[in-house]
Amino acid sequence: xxxxxxxxxxxxxxxxxxxxxxxxxxxxxxxxxxxxxxxxxxxxxxxxxxxxxxxxxxxxxxxxxxxxxxxxxxxxxxxxxxxxxxxxxxxxxxxxxxxxxxxxxxxxxxxxxxxxxxxxxxxxxxxxxxxxxxxxxxxxxxxxxxxxxxxxxxxxxxxxxxxxxxxxxxxxxxxxxxxxxxxxxxxxxxxxxxxxxxxxxxxxxxxxxxxxxxxxxxxxxxxxxxxxxxxxxxxxxxxxxxxxxxxxxxxxxxxxxxxxxxxxxxxxxxxxxxx
Numbered sequence: 001x002x003x004x005x006x007x008x009x010x011x012x013x014x015x016x017x018x019x020x021x022x023x024x025x026x027x028x029x030x031x032x033x034x035x036x037x038x039x040x041x042x043x044x045x046x047x048x049x050x051x052x053x054x055x056x057x058x059x060x061x062x063x064x065x066x067x068x069x070x071x072x073x074x075x076x077x078x079x080x081x082x083x084x085x086x087x088x089x090x091x092x093x094x095x096x097x098x099x100x101x102x103x104x105x106x107x108x109x110x111x112x113x114x115x116x117x118x119x120x121x122x123x124x125x126x127x128x129x130x131x132x133x134x135x136x137x138x139x140x141x142x143x144x145x146x147x148x149x150x151x152x153x154x155x156x157x158x159x160x161x162x163x164x165x166x167x168x169x170x171x172x173x174x175x176x177x178x179x180x181x182x183x184x185x186x187x188x189x190x191x192x193x194x195x196x197x198x199x200x201x202x203x204x205x206x207x208x209x210x211x212x213x214x215x216x217x218x219x220x221x222x223x224x225x226x227x228x229x230x231x232x233x234x235x236x237x238x239x240x241x242x243x244x245x246x247x248x249x250x251x252x253x254x255x256x257x258x259x260x261x262x263x264x265x266x267x268x269x270x271x272x273x274x275x
Contacts, residue, residue, distance in 0.1 A: 008034045021193035021224065041192065048190035053085060056131035058161045064139050065159060069146065076109065078102035078173070080126075080164040088164040095166035097208075098173070102162075106176040109158070121149075121239065122157040122179035122206070126165030130187030133198040137222050138185050141198065144232035149239075167201050167215070174206030181242055182206040183235065188219065196222050200231065202238050204248035214249040216242075 011025035026037040033041075062075040081097045082088035088095050098106075110116050125138050142159075149156075157177040162169050167186055174182030181204055188197040200218040203210060216238050221231040237256045242248045 023192070044192040044195075047195045048192060051130040051132040051187070051190045051195035052089075054131040054135075055085070056127035056134060056161075056163055058163055061125070061134070061138065062161055065142065068139060068143055075159045075161055076105060078105065078160055078162045078165075080162055080166070080169050082164040085164065092166060095164055096168035096172075098162070098169060098176075103172075103176065106160075106173065110176065110178065116178060117157075118155075118178040118180075119157040120155045120180050120243065122160065122170075122174045122177045122182045124160045124162060124165075124170040124173045124182060124184040126162040126167075126169060126184055126186045128166065128186035128199070129189045130195060130197065132190075133187035133196045133222065134185065136196050137198040137228070141185065141221055141228045141231060144228040145235060148232055148236040167199075167212075168210070170201065171203055171206040171210050172208050174203065175208060179206065180204070181239060181248075183239070194220070194222070194225065197225060198222060200235055202235065202242060202248055204242045204246060204252075212249075216248055216252055216254070218254075 007029050008027050009029070010027045013025040014027065015025075017025055023037070023041065027034050029035070032038075058077045062077060065075055079099050079102050080088070080095045081099045082091055082094040083099070123142070125134060127134055157179055160173045160177075162173065165184075165186070167184055170182045170184030181202065183203075184201045186199050186201065188194075188199045191197070197219070198221040200221060202216040202218075203214055218226070218231055218234050218238075220226050221228065234254055234256050238248075238252060238254060242252055245252065
């Protein structure tokens with residue numbers, strides 16, 4: 001067991017660190033951060049950079065999803081108009097649109113159905129700014145979501161996996177699939193304590209040109225954040241309400257807290273005293 005560093009002056013709020021992964025109450029050594037805190041920061045920064053530049057293995061993900069949903073779902077792999085990672089990072093507009101080859105794939109897929117297929121829901125998976133988040137969270141989250149959708153009458157489009165994709169690319173996929181709703185699972189911009197955070201965006205009547213006010217977002221889906229079961233519960237509620245009311249975005253609110261008592265109540269704020 002290592003001895004406490006006598007040169008480090010602890011912060012009086014240090015006890016609060018057990019409640020959060022945020023960098024608070026780090027203490028000091030002279031006028032600087034302690035060496036251990038500085039090394040932890042550098043490691044977290046490196047992990048965030050790695051998450052941004054990690055390439056999504058779409059083929060492996062497609063295989064895993066096919067194994068998970070055997071007999072019910074197949075995947076189609078697409079690409080945005082951003083041809084590589086450097087372009088993706090410098091041209092957000094290209095990440096919001098499919099490339100020509102991917103549009104052709106979806107158009108031919110739709111034309112293969114007579115009459116043309118239409119779906120209640122299209123699910124899109126995009127690497128976004130953290131392929132790590134998708135690699136770790138997409139499959140277990142979808143398994144939790146499918147358990148809620150399976151007993152109900154939802155028609156699902158093939159799962160679309162989009163490389164170099166941003167949130168709005170889901171609207172184009174949903175439009176080409178002629179889907180009433182689209183949900184995109186996307187890797188969020190890594191924080192210094194969360195390189196693996198996945199976001200969910202829901203849009204009713206998806207089409208090219210919609211803006212963020214048309215979408216509902218559920219953020220920080222990962223084991224250390226919002227659990228898969230709770231995220232699936234919230235998304236299932238929003239999907240059901242969106243289909244019933246035929247809307248999404250700023251006119252659709254997450255009212256799961258008042259819907260029923262399926263989930264345990266959130267624990268008390270540790271900063272508030274018991275009364």
